[in-house]
Amino acid sequence: MSRRSHGARPPGPHTNPQPGAPLPAPELTEGQCRRCGTHIAGLDGRYACGVCGWVNDHSEGHRRLPRADEDPDRPPAGRRRPRLLPGPQPGAEEPGNEPATGAGDEPGNEPGTGTRPGA
Template identity: 75%
Template sequence: MPPPELTEAECRRCGTYIAGLDGRYACGVCGWVNDHSEGHRRLPRADEDPDRPARARRRPKQPPGRGPEPGPQPGPEPGPGH
């Protein structure tokens, strides 16, 4: 799959000039994001992603430890006069 193309447009919400990849945009000023289907070409599948970890590689197990106790956690103690 060829590398993505840098594309530019105006944000549809606030008018800020923004850049994106293959026609997919996200505005850092107002938070507007266009739908992925509006891109100029299809998104790559997971097996086409060069940064995808190898299948045999798994996340390391976390060492056992004391996590937070289940159930509601106590809140702050009320101050004098409450």
């Protein structure tokens, strides 16, 4: 059994010949969900069913997925993502927001009045 090298692969029919050239547009494909039979659409033979959640394997697509360095929206090398703006911490309550209590907060249910709405 021969080992497969993980180095550079020979160029296939859908490889990008120039690194700066735009990639070809994805092809809209249609098929049936293998789990529930719903008619579904996908890009380049990659599907996800919105009814039952079935997803086919990425290797079943019609062409290879682009590498990260081929992504036109990828930030330039050496540049980090921007920091998130400071905001409320998860689980922290904002000032001025009192938690709601029970049904005793309805108008006409003041403690000590002895009145009930609709009575």
